[in-house]
Amino acid sequence: MKLSELGEFGLIERIQARFRAPDGVTGIGDDCAVLHQSTGRDTLVSSDMLIEGTHFLRKEIPPYDLGWKSAAVNLSDVAAMGGKPTGTFLSLALPADLDTDWIDAFMHGYADISERFGTPLLGGDTTASPDRICINVTVLGECPYARARLRSNAQKGDVICVTGSLGDSAAGLKAILEGVERDVEVQRLIDRHYRPVPRVPEGEELRLNLGVHAMMDLSDGLGSDLQHILDASGMNAEIDVSAIPLSLALKHCCQRFGWDPLALAVSGGEDYELLFTCTPQAEMLLSVPHFVIGKVTSSRSVQCHPEPVEGSSHSGLDPESRITWRGTASPLSPGFDHFKKG
């Protein structure tokens, strides 16, 4: 069997089946692994790889932005647990004919975001690549004991929230790939694609509220990422599509270029906003900017495969989806798989 048939999540299951989770560690398969320490603080660790040709195009992305984004997507994983990032490790494989100006600009972007979030570069590896640039960042973070927010804790009756507008990053990528002329609005979308801002203080504040139950960051897209929370928690959900926050820049550009804003907001990834569930009471007390987009409706047995939920505009592509999309007629495609052709 080829990897393209197995798919990314099949591969992850296959790897997990071979390794037993050790004592004192939770969060394997979550945004970060959570390692319990004897200090009363948990250590959070996450590692993400970016490959030229899969995650970015060298001739498109400015090296400053790539440096920024390489750190940002990892800091976002710590934010997604409600943790405080403390430092990063950077592995870089670079072709020998790369210009040192490119490297300087890359490190400049990496240094700027590191300074903004107080996360020093603590080590890493530099090596030669025959052709493509390959980047891996490992981030360390910390969090009070057992307070990290996992994906698996969504509760029946919770409201579902996001910390900001969705779809901008996917629209920015679309603008880059289609070569759209870059006026102020288009550039705003491209900036959100190239220079995402990880929701670190927002994640820490959400963690302080014990009514916030499950949390993750939106990297693959709302449709796919919410599914992870529901699968891990054994829940179903209803999303009010009309409540999904869309930026003015996104709405305008979609009108101008004939793009579908909802498809970008639901299926496009890399917004790096936080997706969380909390009690309605807790939601009223949150000072973090956020938008309520739906609710956790019911628990379910994850073993059985019930009939499609009434009112669901389910596309049929994902037989286990338990999200009911209210307020739209068109089917919304599910998530993103690195190994399958979309």
Next chain:
Amino acid sequence: MKLSELGEFGLIERIQARFRAPDGVTGIGDDCAVLHQSTGRDTLVSSDMLIEGTHFLRKEIPPYDLGWKSAAVNLSDVAAMGGKPTGTFLSLALPADLDTDWIDAFMHGYADISERFGTPLLGGDTTASPDRICINVTVLGECPYARARLRSNAQKGDVICVTGSLGDSAAGLKAILEGVERDVEVQRLIDRHYRPVPRVPEGEELRLNLGVHAMMDLSDGLGSDLQHILDASGMNAEIDVSAIPLSLALKHCCQRFGWDPLALAVSGGEDYELLFTCTPQAEMLLSVPHFVIGKVTSSRSVQCHPEPVEGSSHSGLDPESRITWRGTASPLSPGFDHFKKG
């Protein structure tokens, strides 16, 4: 300027110049970063990247061995500090047409060495690569407070030791590249190249002896790696070339194929033996198998560039080398640079 002109160590200096080492962290630029914790235990972290075409050839290395080696080279970084590795994070970028049998064998090798050294897989990332396999492993380890052995602590009068025979791995690589027929001896060398055994218990035992001053693992080759210890410690050294341990398999194969065993032992890398300096008194008490190969001769000012040391068979390629090689007439090439053509 191209990266190939700057070189790997020039690149590392350029990166380090941009980032200030934070309080409570030592070992930046060493085998591991050492993070002081309030528990009285230090956390050790290292991250290494392996790229197809630079570090391995997919059609040559069995996937089991590649999985083994990916973890081994990282566990070796913790061993080099005298630490105990506690877990790993694996990032894998794989082409979509890769066979799942390949992945299973890779994970089998990774799982076997992880079990042998008690280091569970705690997380990571899987993603698609357009063509080349790219692997990054981050290892976590621990060590009592301020007991990790840095490269910078070699003392005048120390003896210089290695934990095992050198050159086998480089000879194994040579045998693979030259397509030598694989009898028992040749296979032994190839095994040392493909399945290095990190010296984890050896490193922990050496750390218990306070007379052991500086330590690192031999990944780039004795000539290059010893230079790192001397540069970091501000010392010079004399190596007795006749004392460098060579395996019988290496000696026989060198005779049969006309290879130079000393060149392989000094300039060939990836032996993953430990290189350490200690007092002569401490050396007599060590129960870890080891070989004394030289001594730390004198301190030096690292600012000035003194004249070549008398008796040195220095090749002239590295004007700052402070190693005197005794007992050989032929010049020995210095270390390995990923970005320069050898």
